[in-house]
Amino acid sequence: MNTANSFRNQPDERGHFGQFGGRYVAETLMPLVLDLEREYRAAKQDPAFHAEFDDLLEHYVGRPSPLYFAPRLTEELGGAQVWFKRDELNHTGAHKINNCIGQILLAIRMGKTRIIAETGAGQHGVATATVCARFGLPCVVYMGATDVARQAPNVFRMKLLGAEVVPVTSGAATLKDAMNEALRDWVANVHDTFYIIGTAAGPHPYPELVRDFQSVIGKEARAQMLKRTGRLPDVLVAAIGGGSNAIGLFHPFLDDPEVKMLGVEAAGHGLDKEHAASLAGGRPGILHGNKTYLLQDEDGQITEGHSISAGLDYPGIGPEHSWLKEIGRVDYTSVTDTEALEGFQLLCRTEGIIPALEPSHAIAAVTKLAPTMGKDQIILVNLCGRGDKDIFSVAEHLGVKL
Amino acid sequence: MTRLSAAFAKGRPALVTFVTGGDPTPEATPAILDALVAGGADVIELGMPFTDPMADGPAIQQANLRSLGAGTRTADILKIAADFRARHQDVPLVLMGYANPMTIRGADWFADQCHAAGVDGVICVDIPPEEDPELGPALRAKGISLIRLATPTTDAARLPAVLDGSSGFLYYVSVAGITGMQQAAVGGVAEAVARIKAASDIPVAVGFGVRTTEQAAAFAKVADGVVVGSALVDLVGQHGANAAGPVQELTAALAAAVHSARTTT
Numbered sequence: 001m002n003t004a005n006s007f008r009n010q011p012d013e014r015g016h017f018g019q020f021g022g023r024y025v026a027e028t029l030m031p032l033v034l035d036l037e038r039e040y041r042a043a044k045q046d047p048a049f050h051a052e053f054d055d056l057l058e059h060y061v062g063r064p065s066p067l068y069f070a071p072r073l074t075e076e077l078g079g080a081q082v083w084f085k086r087d088e089l090n091h092t093g094a095h096k097i098n099n100c101i102g103q104i105l106l107a108i109r110m111g112k113t114r115i116i117a118e119t120g121a122g123q124h125g126v127a128t129a130t131v132c133a134r135f136g137l138p139c140v141v142y143m144g145a146t147d148v149a150r151q152a153p154n155v156f157r158m159k160l161l162g163a164e165v166v167p168v169t170s171g172a173a174t175l176k177d178a179m180n181e182a183l184r185d186w187v188a189n190v191h192d193t194f195y196i197i198g199t200a201a202g203p204h205p206y207p208e209l210v211r212d213f214q215s216v217i218g219k220e221a222r223a224q225m226l227k228r229t230g231r232l233p234d235v236l237v238a239a240i241g242g243g244s245n246a247i248g249l250f251h252p253f254l255d256d257p258e259v260k261m262l263g264v265e266a267a268g269h270g271l272d273k274e275h276a277a278s279l280a281g282g283r284p285g286i287l288h289g290n291k292t293y294l295l296q297d298e299d300g301q302i303t304e305g306h307s308i309s310a311g312l313d314y315p316g317i318g319p320e321h322s323w324l325k326e327i328g329r330v331d332y333t334s335v336t337d338t339e340a341l342e343g344f345q346l347l348c349r350t351e352g353i354i355p356a357l358e359p360s361h362a363i364a365a366v367t368k369l370a371p372t373m374g375k376d377q378i379i380l381v382n383l384c385g386r387g388d389k390d391i392f393s394v395a396e397h398l399g400v401k402l
Numbered sequence: 403m404t405r406l407s408a409a410f411a412k413g414r415p416a417l418v419t420f421v422t423g424g425d426p427t428p429e430a431t432p433a434i435l436d437a438l439v440a441g442g443a444d445v446i447e448l449g450m451p452f453t454d455p456m457a458d459g460p461a462i463q464q465a466n467l468r469s470l471g472a473g474t475r476t477a478d479i480l481k482i483a484a485d486f487r488a489r490h491q492d493v494p495l496v497l498m499g500y501a502n503p504m505t506i507r508g509a510d511w512f513a514d515q516c517h518a519a520g521v522d523g524v525i526c527v528d529i530p531p532e533e534d535p536e537l538g539p540a541l542r543a544k545g546i547s548l549i550r551l552a553t554p555t556t557d558a559a560r561l562p563a564v565l566d567g568s569s570g571f572l573y574y575v576s577v578a579g580i581t582g583m584q585q586a587a588v589g590g591v592a593e594a595v596a597r598i599k600a601a602s603d604i605p606v607a608v609g610f611g612v613r614t615t616e617q618a619a620a621f622a623k624v625a626d627g628v629v630v631g632s633a634l635v636d637l638v639g640q641h642g643a644n645a646a647g648p649v650q651e652l653t654a655a656l657a658a659a660v661h662s663a664r665t666t667t
Contacts, residue, residue, distance in 0.1 A: 024536075026527055026530075027552060027575070171453065171467075176454060184456060184580045188583070190555060191578075285506055300452075301453045302453045
């Protein structure tokens with residue numbers, strides 16, 4: 001076994017990351033999931049597919065995103081150097097577009113003519129609507145009615161881009177219910193519809209292919225860091241909801257033993273209250289096509305996640321993170337709403353960058369970590385989204401009337 | 403002969419009925435189950451409520467919410483099953499639901515509980531043959547039938563995998579979609595059932611989107627059984643704790659249509 005010592009050869013043939021992952025879907029979807037896997041294997045071997053993906057990422061998305069040393073934040077924290085991978089500068093303002101480009105190319109390869117997606121805060125919905133406009137495919141985005149009300153600007157963006165936004169009123173009317181409704185649509189329209197899942201979760205091969213598309217973040221960052229500093233970072237830090245930006249940054253570094261990694265979950269009001277930290281406060285179970293850590297009660301009923309960041313309040317997490325936690329390769333921590341708000345303001349003030357609330361969780365974790373490290377050490381943070389979308393909720397939390 | 407195989411060996415098509423356990427309350431369910439039996443149902447499917455019923459249409463989604471809202475726990479469902487078995491020794495009872503509530507305490511725990519409660523079979527919507535180790539071996543070890551679903555997307559190459567390890571009956575999902583919504587054309591269903599019958603001796607029951615006596619009779623002409631769920635669940639939604647009467651009435655009409663489908667023209 002020449003790959004026995006690699007952390008980068010998951011999942012296995014059945015789509016399992018250790019005990020996690022898999023394909024827990026209704027029989028109607030199973031043949032389609034198998035088709036998708038075959039098509040993805042073929043695309044992976046096809047230089048033309050990679051060439052088109054790379055071309056779109058460069059000229060449409062604006063990659064590579066910069067690697068930025070944050071001098072004033074570093075100075076303020078008084079410890080390790082803080083660097084940012086600036087995926088918030090991508091077209092549409094977050095890392096989500098990387099994955100959407102890859103998946104829509106797969107959809108077209110498979111001859112699908114209709115796209116569906118789920119969205120929480122609306123970032124993945126906007127990114128999906130964007131690529132659908134770019135390729136001229138009809139797009140239906142399922143969004144919890146609660147989120148539709150909270151995220152009006154993104155709803156309008158999606159509509160401008162030509163997407164139909166369907167408010168979902170079942171359950172608690174948030175992200176997990178939107179995902180249920182997207183699955184219901186998919187099962188009824190398997191013949192012509194491709195489901196663009198927004199995070200590295202769902203039935204195999206989604207966790208794998210989303211990770212692969214998002215790994216452009218880590219591949220670029222690794223090369224950029226080596227070129228700029230001649231060395232690898234000591235610690236990678238990224239926020240985690242479903243975990244696609246984190247796995248995209250981490251995966252290309254998993255076999256570099258000197259690089260530590262920290263995933264930051266949303267502790268909401270606190271781990272003893274309402275939160276969205278599936279790894280810290282959940283346990284393994286089966287939902288939305290995969291086995292992974294879930295927020296749930298003793299009977300396996302799913303409980304609602306809460307976070308100030310609508311992009312993080314999902315009660316599950318991508319299965320590869322569950323595996324990386326269990327084997328101990330990645331450390332996971334969590335940050336409260338209040339701490340994330342402080343991180344948000346800190347970056348605005350020290351670096352002139354307004355981050356999204358999702359990476360504000362990573363920044364908050366860095367404020368605790370950096371002072372404990374030496375000044376010659378390097379922390380690399382994934383700045384996975386910009387904060388334009390969040391200024392309204394931040395103002396509300398700070399008691400400011402706009 | 404097991405209770406399930408006996409239900410499909412009466413020399414006529416079988417009526418399979420579904421209601422969600424604990425809907426509208428755990429206390430109300432036994433009378434509704436008794437109404438199904440009194441109405442002439444041959445197999446009873448008892449739904450285990452779940453917060454995220456991804457394969458279900460609005461009718462059964464609402465039933466899940468009503469049940470969970472009434473505080474229904476897994477222990478209540480198992481007690482409803484055990485009490486049913488005490489009242490009805492010969493009527494097969496099948497639990498239907500989603501993977502997480504069935505496996506959260508371990509597949510062996512669930513299989514033991516089903517066995518103790520006198521449950522004959524289990525239908526798990528989101529465990530396809532590819533993930534059989536999650537639940538199948540534990541159920542088979544306890545002599546409980548794992549009832550799989552075949553669908554319009556299950557092609558000839560996949561069918562053997564679906565049949566392998568299935569027992570009791572095969573649930574043919576008549577349309578690619580969710581419960582209680584679209585209606586399938588009888589011709590397509592007849593072909594699909596014939597394909598399955600050519601590959602196996604297992605009884606085939608057709609469900610999803612069967613709401614009226616006419617539809618039930620049409621499918622009963624071409625299959626070993628017909629499953630009706632959403633139409634009954636709608637009655638429970640409408641009549642709540644007083645649903646037993648209307649449920650028995652509809653069940654009796656469905657049973658008459660299904661049982662006589664091959665003898666009338």
